[in-house]
Amino acid sequence: MVFLFCVLVIGIAGTRITRVVDQLADRTGIGEAAAGAVLLGGSTSIGGSVLSVTAAWNGHPELAVSNALGGIAVQTFFLAVADMIYRRANLEHAAASAPNMMQNGLLILLLSVILMTPLLPDVTIWGIHPVTPLLFITYVYGIYLVQGARNMPMWAPTKTRETREDTPDDTTRMPSPARLWGEFTVLLVVLGFAGWTLEPSATVIAAQTGLTQTIVGVLLTAVSTSIPELVTSIAAVRRGALTLAVSGIIGGNAFDTLFTAASDVAYLGGSIYHTMTDATLFWVCLTLVMSAVLMMGLIRRERSGPGRIGLESVLILLLYLGGVWLLLSQL
Template sequence: MIDLNLPLWGDVTVFLLAALVIGVSGVKLAEYADRLADRTGLGEAITGTIMLGLITALPGLAASVTAALQGHAVLALSNAMGGIAFQTTVLAFADVMHRKANLEHAAASATTMMQTIMLILLISIVLLGLGSPDVVVGSVHPATLLLLAGAGMAFWLSYRVSEQPMWHPRHTSETVLDQPAPGSQHEQLWLLWTGLVVAGLLTLVSGSLVAESAGNIQDKTDLSAPIIGGLLMAGATSLPELVTCLAAVKRGALTLAVSDVVGGNFFDVLFIAAADFAFLSGSLYHAPGVGTREILLTTITLLLNVILLSGLIYRQKHGPGNIGFESVLMLLVYFTGFVVLSFMH
């Protein structure tokens, strides 16, 4: 890692300040993305997945690639998978905020369900890479090439389902439809795009600082890489998804909130492909230190998204504590999973 010769408290300070910038930028990202969705007519599902999902994923991309370039393969993998796990669990907190009905009931759409299915497919490819033989094609593992091909198919299918859906979830009194805000067609496009880009650049730079400081903290403490990468670094670089998701729910843009998280998760899986290209010592999936903990973290992430999909399909209106059963299960799986990971060496 790039070490600025700071003491431990200095690295912790850099980490916290960078995380704060990421969080503040996330609030503006949600606002600009929601207004752009209305102004351009793209809709919240596609805007959340591609536009907002990509931009809020930038800190994680910077963190994973930086870690891989500097030889921290476990950090790169843990940041990507831990980010997906954290961001999926964010929907449970958003569910708590939306008191009228279960979030997955109110925001259900064919596009969101297809996106979640495709995400499960991509995470399964990562799991295949971790359990397959250590071979490379050029300088990367074949799983990375499968990830890129699978991502292309996933984006195409999600777009087709959004543009030409063959069925729709039944609308109820609790369903919140994606409707443009009044007066949205009079917004200045260049101002919206400028605000979105500036906020995105701030998150990108802050993501690099988070990666560097997290690596330095790991070097100076006894904390394991999966905990540093999968919990601390992933949590910090996932702050945009947390903030934008909660801000979108507060604005009433429920489809944008769910699509932002699922879209961000799409790009987080691709961090692993980017990190494999950046890792110059062979296959990222079989680098020194990568093993059972990373397989468990990936499996936890896969399970969280299966639970989310079940909630989107079942569409429970009210559950325990006025949130859906899937939110309760996601919180239980997430926190139990990281407790188990913390005891693995």
């Protein structure tokens, strides 16, 4: 009951925060791509980040890492679901932008570093692996490059009849910036508290059902804490904020890689990267494949594929469902 209640709270607060971020993007002038990457991606991921850090602090590294990395896979899956909702054209075609591709490149880079770290020496400085600060620095610099790709783009995608550009709405009819920031902060706190409450319930479920913490992390906590990404992407598509929908997912994925870094800081048993199981490493590899497929789709920009969605969306759906099947087949 606690688990389901937290999921409900995350879903409601996550839906509400989409409208706030969309208006903040216009009010502040930073654009939907940057707002989706930093504000929407970070805020909708706060529940998952709190859960991972809490799990690591309580000595459950497998749950912490599988929740963080499993969330990236399911959120990429949700982007394919959003493509199914937008029937006019392939979502990646309509929301083509340099910042979105830059964000996806950043995600692939961060995931590759995480995948490589267990092969490095198991050394820590004050209990923290040297790769952890590197992940934070890389993310901050990557977001700087994303903003630069918006402000001073070196190339632009070909505009077609289906392309939807990031055009600001009428800000005179929006609430004041102070009110928007206040509402954003309240929703952020609600999402964080729900994630903190979700961790002990997930641990109990794993213990009483006999499921591994990897399965619980990938299929229960990762999916439940990623519900805001699903509802916000669908809400953004229906609002016509296509760039926000895509950047919210991809930006949230890049932010989610920092769950692992933050969990390493919280974990008292040494390097959390060297506790990663084969099942967790498999999900890192699977997520890299899904992200590469998405990158190729963003570059190719197919207007309409099988079932009136992009071919990359079909492949992402099959990859994720195949990964779930393999994970469950181990029971």
